Amino acid sequence: MTGLERIRATFEQLKQEKRAAFMPYHAMGYPSRPITLEVISALAEVGADLFEIGIPHSDPLADGPTVQTATYTALTKGTSLADCLAMVRELRASGVKQPFCAMSYYNPLFRYGVERFVQDAVSAGVDGLIVPDLPPEESEDIEAACRAAGLATIYLLAPTSTESRIRMVAQHATGFIYLVSVTGITGARTELPSDLKDFVQRVRKHTNLPLAIGFGISTGSQAAAVAQIAEGVIVGSALVKAAGSEDGVAAVRALGAELAAGSHGLTRV
Amino acid sequence: MKAPINYAAYPDESGHFGPYGGKFVPETLMPALEELEEAYLKARSDKDFMAELAYLQRTFVGRPTPITYAQRLTEHLGGAQIYLKREDLAHTGAHKINNALGQALLMKRKMGKTRIVAETGAGQHGVATATVAALLGIECVVYMGTVDMERQQPNVFRMRLLGTEVRGVESGSKTLKDAINEAIRDWVTNVRDTHYLLGSVLGPHPYPAMVRDFQSIIGHEAVYQMREGEDGPQRLPDVIIACVGGGSNAIGIFHPFLNFENVRLIGVEAGGHGIEGGEHAARFADPKMGRLGVLQGTKSYVLQDDDGQIAATHSISAGLDYASVGPEHAWLRDQGRTEYTYCTDDQALKGFKLLCETEGIIPALESSHAIAHVMELAPKLPKDQIILVNLSGRGDKDLGTVMKVF
Numbered sequence: 001m002t003g004l005e006r007i008r009a010t011f012e013q014l015k016q017e018k019r020a021a022f023m024p025y026h027a028m029g030y031p032s033r034p035i036t037l038e039v040i041s042a043l044a045e046v047g048a049d050l051f052e053i054g055i056p057h058s059d060p061l062a063d064g065p066t067v068q069t070a071t072y073t074a075l076t077k078g079t080s081l082a083d084c085l086a087m088v089r090e091l092r093a094s095g096v097k098q099p100f101c102a103m104s105y106y107n108p109l110f111r112y113g114v115e116r117f118v119q120d121a122v123s124a125g126v127d128g129l130i131v132p133d134l135p136p137e138e139s140e141d142i143e144a145a146c147r148a149a150g151l152a153t154i155y156l157l158a159p160t161s162t163e164s165r166i167r168m169v170a171q172h173a174t175g176f177i178y179l180v181s182v183t184g185i186t187g188a189r190t191e192l193p194s195d196l197k198d199f200v201q202r203v204r205k206h207t208n209l210p211l212a213i214g215f216g217i218s219t220g221s222q223a224a225a226v227a228q229i230a231e232g233v234i235v236g237s238a239l240v241k242a243a244g245s246e247d248g249v250a251a252v253r254a255l256g257a258e259l260a261a262g263s264h265g266l267t268r269v
Numbered sequence: 270m271k272a273p274i275n276y277a278a279y280p281d282e283s284g285h286f287g288p289y290g291g292k293f294v295p296e297t298l299m300p301a302l303e304e305l306e307e308a309y310l311k312a313r314s315d316k317d318f319m320a321e322l323a324y325l326q327r328t329f330v331g332r333p334t335p336i337t338y339a340q341r342l343t344e345h346l347g348g349a350q351i352y353l354k355r356e357d358l359a360h361t362g363a364h365k366i367n368n369a370l371g372q373a374l375l376m377k378r379k380m381g382k383t384r385i386v387a388e389t390g391a392g393q394h395g396v397a398t399a400t401v402a403a404l405l406g407i408e409c410v411v412y413m414g415t416v417d418m419e420r421q422q423p424n425v426f427r428m429r430l431l432g433t434e435v436r437g438v439e440s441g442s443k444t445l446k447d448a449i450n451e452a453i454r455d456w457v458t459n460v461r462d463t464h465y466l467l468g469s470v471l472g473p474h475p476y477p478a479m480v481r482d483f484q485s486i487i488g489h490e491a492v493y494q495m496r497e498g499e500d501g502p503q504r505l506p507d508v509i510i511a512c513v514g515g516g517s518n519a520i521g522i523f524h525p526f527l528n529f530e531n532v533r534l535i536g537v538e539a540g541g542h543g544i545e546g547g548e549h550a551a552r553f554a555d556p557k558m559g560r561l562g563v564l565q566g567t568k569s570y571v572l573q574d575d576d577g578q579i580a581a582t583h584s585i586s587a588g589l590d591y592a593s594v595g596p597e598h599a600w601l602r603d604q605g606r607t608e609y610t611y612c613t614d615d616q617a618l619k620g621f622k623l624l625c626e627t628e629g630i631i632p633a634l635e636s637s638h639a640i641a642h643v644m645e646l647a648p649k650l651p652k653d654q655i656i657l658v659n660l661s662g663r664g665d666k667d668l669g670t671v672m673k674v675f
């Protein structure tokens with residue numbers, strides 16, 4: 001099975017079970033390499049359906065303070081793109097089965113070499129790719145390489161996206177589409193935006209792909225609310241913050257269980 | 270023979286200069302870039318808009334800025350004749366106001382936005398933006414790295430006097446690059462009512478083209494002043510020299526001269542403590558660290574490590590202390606139309622001092638890099654050759670830095 005097929009199968013399975021996917025993000029290498037491996041294994045045990053593997057970059061311009069600090073820490077510990085792929089390989093070897101989507105700003109990939117990256121990512125066990133500063137207009141090379149290797153190309157849509165951009169992104173996306181819940185950067189927020197439902201409906205008009213919502217989700221009840229309108233619930237900053245706390249792995253396990261229950265507990269309407 | 274290049278045809282419709290440029294930004298901003306491009310294209314062909322811009326350039330900025338024949342500097346160096354294009358005499362003391370005024374007027378007249386965010390390194394772009402925001406009655410926030418706030422204190426105070434909120438940036442190297450990250454994050458969050466007033470020929474399309482066009486007034490004036498103006502030599506210069514941070518003052522003076530193939534165009538980057546040690550901001554001069562890459566929305570030469578992480582840069586001048594360079598410069602360099610060199614902090618300081626003593630002009634440390642290259646080049650050229658230097662700004666803001674040295 002290719003990565004794209006694994007991602008499709010995951011959403012297909014969840015659809016039959018009438019559940020939304022719980023999709024945690026982790027900043028690889030934060031707060032350390034061993035804790036990263038433990039955090040992801042713990043999340044896999046408490047119900048994660050798909051992972052976002054955050055590759056650190058010196059200039060994460062779409063990220064809020066939590067992810068900035070985490071990726072900066074990972075970088076100061078020497079976490080490279082190759083290390084991130086090595087961690088994926090190790091997690092696969094230790095039995096983690098869920099799809100992995102690598103999330104990286106463009107420059108580290110570009111420098112590594114787009115084709116070489118895609119090959120190495122696939123062989124390590126990565127299934128999809130998200131590049132937050134790469135709109136479809138600039139992604140010809142990456143798309144060609146991903147298509148050849150069976151890697152999903154996941155794009156983001158934002159509340160500001162126009163109809164014509166939604167249509168265009170829907171044509172390029174495979175696997176699922178990542179809906180940015182707010183006009184803003186990553187970071188936990190206490191409330192979900194009120195126009196989220198409208199946004200989801202605007203996107204549905206142009207695609208049958210699963211829609212996953214992220215940015216700002218931090219609690220089980222928020223996850224449950226999102227699970228009612230989308231096929232996936234993405235949680236980043238709240239989990240990253242937990243991972244950096246004193247007993248990080250336990251904190252992630254507890255919050256992960258709450259978020260998984262929220263994502264899974266309610267039937268999608 | 271090679272067919273002549275149609276420089277006016279760049280960037281192409283998707284915002285590329287050959288392999289450089291483009292739009293590498295989060296989706297949230299893509300609609301804003303489309304909207305900005307549309308507004309800009311409309312404004313460019315709108316007579317009323319262009320007339321109002323020209324009126325403010327005359328009556329508020331004080332354009333045209335003169336050219337000055339640098340007689341004592343020429344005699345001192347003993348070679349080519351040296352002329353200075355006096356952007357230091359523009360209101361607020363640097364070329365930055367040309368672009369700030371253009372964009373602020375565009376926002377006010379053509380876009381339904383009410384708030385400006387900007388980044389600043391040397392503080393000149395921040396002061397220019399704060400100034401036009403006050404002039405046009407627009408709310409303004411400027412992001413500035415705390416290292417730069419320290420070395421350009423007078424400009425921080427100026428911005429605040431002008432009613433702008435200056436927000437210090439503590440992340441990363443606490444300089445220009447980090448200020449841009451923060452400004453972009455603010456823009457992503459407030460994009461519905463906020464315009465990002467980017468200060469150089471950097472960032473995603475349409476910024477490199479739009480900022481170039483607003484700055485090209487420097488070159489258009491200079492073509493006339495050199496060739497026909499009463500204070501000029503009645504001919505075009507043989508060489509034009511400008512410092513290159515992001516590259517806006519350089520592209521502003523270069524662009525109208527591109528079709529005059531006999532005019533050599535030389536950009537001077539910041540060599541910091543020298544290339545070998547890696548403490549510099551010379552993107553074109555360091556083949557090890559200066560590689561093709563993407564930073565803050567555009568593809569160009571970027572100082573970076575083997576993992577694609579952006580390198581820390583160093584320059585004594587905050588305005589040149591940046592890891593990337595405008596995409597059009599990279600492209601013009603590939604075409605062989607422009608050349609780039611660098612000078613070190615020490616050389617720039619010598620240029621600074623020499624211009625003070627020979628011409629009675631205190632230049633910005635950025636512009637002092639251009640002067641330093643003149644010191645190298647002018648003596649090697651015959652006396653009938655003419656060099657035109659873009660004196661991008663005045664040095665009052667740098668007195669704190671310079672006082673520690675002299």
Ligand SMILES: Cc1ncc(COP(=O)(O)O)c(C=O)c1O
Nearest residue numbers: 393514515516517518588661662
């Ligand atoms: C006086 C002066 N010259 C030059 C620069 C460098 O910018 P650019 O290369 O865009 O002209 C600055 C930037 O702050 C400046 O203040």
